[in-house]
Amino acid sequence: MDEVKPTKVIDARGSFCPGPLMELIKAYKQGKVGDVISVYSTDNGTKKDAPEWIKKSGNELIGIFDRSGYFEIVMRKSK
Amino acid sequence: MAINRKRVVIVGDGAAGTIMANKLRFHSTPEEIEIDVFGNSERHYFKPDGVQIPFGFKDPANSFKPTQSLFNYGINYLKANIRKFDLENSTVTCEKNRTFKYDYLIIATGDRFSTEELPGYDKAASHFYSLEASMELRQKLRDFKGGKIVIGQASIPIQCPPAPYEFTFQLDQYLKLKGIRDKTEIHYIYPLNRVFTIPNVSDFIERLMEERGIVIHKMFNVDSLDPMGKKINSLEGETLDYDLLILVPPHSGQKIITENGLADNSGYIAVDRNHLNYKDYDNVFAIGDATDLPISKAGATAHFQSEYLANRISNEVNGNAYFEAYNGDVACTTITGGNEAITLFFSYTRPPKANFESKADYFLKWTSSDTYFSAMLRGIM
Structure with missing residues (x-):
């Protein structure tokens, strides 16, 4: 993870589902192929929803990382 | 006029602005608080009827009233659009370049179809x-x-x-x-x-x-x-x-909110989730669809928020301590077809339960425009 530098970081901590996922989708729509998008979240529902959306939309899930008091989901825009 | 009379300016004449003004009027006298509402709509439409009107299940003639008729006695309704918010000097300016000073500002500008x-x-x-x-x-x-x-x-x-x-x-x-x-x-x-x-x-x-x-x-x-x-x-x-x-x-927040630097490009105002104040301003609030709070954008949300704010402001003006908070309360009755409906109650920390449909809930929904215009909007309930 440390070697992957996000193109965009979304701090959605404190926001409830579906806020973090919708923020991620918004960043995806605005980004370009190859962009690495990272979202910080404290909402457990996002841990399930975001990877499912990343998979269904044909993008790459780089990882889900536990941080202190929140977690980080990182994806790469593949198309 | 009382020496310490305060002026509350409410920007927006939709559900949130109207309920807020009417509730605050019930909680305070005109000698304590002057209430000025800014807006420019001709009629107030009860939006939930939109799920029935297209089928002819409801007569649209009962779904709207003239906006001006909906404010309780003792409220100043000024038909003007606010164009500028100056939070440092506690003023708002309308399209005709008239500037108004406030002691409390409540932004209830709703959202728009983008x-x-x-x-x-x-x-x-x-x-x-x-x-x-x-x-x-x-x-x-x-x-x-x-x-x-x-x-x-x-x-x-x-x-x-x-x-x-x-x-x-x-x-x-x-x-x-x-x-x-x-x-x-x-x-x-x-x-x-x-x-x-x-x-x-x-x-x-x-x-x-x-x-x-x-x-x-x-x-x-x-x-x-x-x-x-x-x-x-x-x-x-x-x-x-x-x-x-x-x-x-x-949907997006209003352009005027973004243009005044009160929100990012989404147009939704970030407010404290329990106290509804904007940033560190203890006299500036946003309610209803205008906020970015993670709860339903609905009249019922504005109703609960207004109850909290009306209590808070009227107590503050009278020098009383007020320790309550808005906890994200929302209630809504939703139709599930076959003349049945379910009613959901929830808050920030309490998810709703959807267990059963009932005809009683449908009746509640069917009569909700009457309840809305006669009681909820008036600040009675």
Whole structure:
């Protein structure tokens, strides 16, 4: 993870589902192929929803990382 | 006039602004607080009726009232649009360059349909989120002889999140009554991996949809429309064709909010979730659809927020301590078809339970415009 530098970081901590996922989708729509998008979240529902959306939309899930008091989901825009 | 009389300026004359003004008037005397409401709408429309009007299930004549008639005695309603907010000097300025000083500012500017985000929307889609659109859709449904209907929402957030499924259930009922349900496919699209934002309610609604033969497309985030080819495309790569597309338009906060630096490009104002104040300003608040709070954009939300703020401000003005907080309370009654409905109560920390439908809840919904105009909007309940 440390070697992957996000193109965009979304701090959605404190926001409830579906806020973090919708923020991620918004960043995806605005980004370009190859962009690495990272979202910080404290909402457990996002841990399930975001990877499912990343998979269904044909993008790459780089990882889900536990941080202190929140977690980080990182994806790469593949198309 | 009392020496310490305070002036509360409310910007917005929709549900949030009107309920706020009327509740505050009940909680304070004109000698204690002057209430000035700014807005410029001719009529106040009860939006929840939009899920019934297109089917002829409700007479639209009872769904709106003249805005000016809805403010209680002792409230100044100024028909003007505010263009500038100067929080440092505690003033707002209207389009005619008149500036007004306030002691408390409550922003209740609501949100708007940002169809510019989705090219082709106006040609491709119908909706039921305004009286005019509902009437147009009513005619389209009358002319509809069968085919494929795609229904859903262009994005999240929207006003009244349950409305798309409420509409879908009644569409199913309407088509059965019309005798063309067997000639019609109903396809329901939703941006998440369920059919509603809240998981346990979603499970309940999904079961009802399956029972009624409604085809569900989860994780369908609308990417583009092809009005000529009658196709709708998702970000996830799915394409659906349609004969009739009923799509709740994209929503955004008001441009004037972004232009004044009160919000980012979304136009939704970030406020303290428990006290509704904007940033560190203890005399500036936002309520209703204008905020970015993670709760339903609904009249019921504004109703609960107004109750909190009216209590807080009236107590502060009178020198009393007030320790309560807004806890995210929302309540809504949503139609599930077959003249039945469910009522959901929830807050930031308490998810709603969707256990059963009832005709009593439907009656509650059916009479809600009367309750709204006579009691809720007036600040009585």
